[in-house]
């Protein structure tokens with residue numbers, strides 16, 4: 001399941017098995033002056049099917065857009081995706097609707113030069129403005145939602161001492177993300193896993209996201225851990241519709257059972 005089936009050098013259309021690793025695909029098309037339309041830190045291990053199933057974005061998103069525009073076709077077990085544009089439904093569904101066995105993806109011209117620019121901004125608004133006015137560049141952002149109050153309540157953060165973090169509880173708090181597909185990673189690091197800390201932060205963060213109309217999960221999919229948080233991003237009516245769609249494609253409920261859709 002890791003064979004390259006063909007490359008149309010003119011159009012850049014690449015057809016491959018679902019198990020092909022992103023970096024290997026990129027190396028292959030590079031010999032023909034092409035590159036994959038997405039790149040991410042997991043490129044050495046992530047497979048094209050995993051990328052499709054999580055709707056990965058990566059650092060070329062701003063320039064080349066999402067997989068919804070780059071995937072030309074999907075081969076799915078017992079389903080031919082010709083006809084209705086059903087492939088779009090499979091992108092980002094964590095394999096809950098079916099198993100992808102082959103992928104056709106549009107590669108792009110390899111860049112002659114790559115310049116890395118690090119920019120500092122004093123507000124997120126400026127990040128957005130710059131991203132909009134320089135669509136050809138990529139901006140990785142550094143941003144942390146206002147967690148200080150919550151953390152100080154837990155004795156982790158002391159605003160009075162000029163924002164000191166209690167090193168016995170937490171080593172580092174960092175927020176970073178991708179302006180292209182608008183997601184943010186929040187890392188709160190401590191010496192060891194602390195369930196108390198997780199329990200303090202997680203409902204608070206999801207409620208905060210709900211209040212600003214955001215989504216609880218992005219490039220890493222919903223999987224099992226975030227499954228029961230879906231209601232923060234989607235209405236009960238929408239979740240009911242997802243259940244109906246799943247039952248059409250997977251009437252026996254055997255495709256990645258228990259993932260993605262909250263148990264009803």
Ligand SMILES: Cc1cc2nc3c(=O)[nH]c(=O)nc-3n(C[C@H](O)[C@H](O)[C@H](O)COP(=O)(O)OP(=O)(O)OC[C@H]3O[C@@H](n4cnc5c(N)ncnc54)[C@H](O)[C@@H]3O)c2cc1C
Pocket residue numbers: 018039040041042045046047048049050051052053054055056057058059094095096098099100101219220221223256259
């Ligand atoms: C270090 C690191 C950096 C990352 N950076 C980014 C980033 O910058 N941008 C971004 O968008 N994402 C990023 N990610 C997340 C990344 O998109 C996913 O982890 C990756 O694409 C998943 O690919 P995988 O092959 O590892 O899939 P897996 O983790 O093995 O699977 C992911 C999901 O796909 C399903 N699946 C796998 N194969 C199939 C198949 N054949 N048919 C149907 N379903 C299937 C699995 O069941 C699972 O639900 C990063 C991840 C890591 C670890």
